[in-house]
Amino acid sequence: MLWLNHVCSSDVGEVLGFSYAIQWVHELQFINVDFEFDAKKVVDYFNEGSNAISDFGAIIDKCRRSCNNSHFKNSKVEFSSKQGSAVVHTLARETNFLTIPCVF
Numbered sequence: 255m256l257w258l259n260h261v262c263s264s265d266v267g268e269v270l271g272f273s274y275a276i277q278w279v280h281e282l283q284f285i286n287v288d289f290e291f292d293a294k295k296v297v298d299y300f301n302e303g304s305n306a307i308s309d310f311g312a313i314i315d316k317c318r319r320s321c322n323n324s325h326f327k328n329s330k331v332e333f334s335s336k337q338g339s340a341v342v343h344t345l346a347r348e349t350n351f352l353t354i355p356c357v358f
Contacts, residue, residue: 276321294333
């Protein structure tokens with residue numbers, strides 16, 4: 255779980271989570287990690303390339319560079335439907351009941 259002190263679009267939030275996940279597994283010295291998302295836009299832009307001149311595009315490009323420059327050369331970024339991540343969505347819904355206005 256990552257604590258973010260600002261509110262951003264869901265696309266930017268998803269790709270920020272990806273960026274921090276890459277950093278985290280790199281620090282743990284994992285290799286050949288498969289990343290799975292229910293955000294199709296993140297997966298498509300990562301795998302097919304991005305020409306987006308935006309925060310989203312810049313973070314995707316950073317993620318791609320991080321994966322290419324590290325030991326994740328045999329890793330994959332794949333799409334998975336939301337039905338497969340029911341636990342994650344339950345936790346996300348519960349954050350709406352927090353008294354502190356933050357996004358996880």
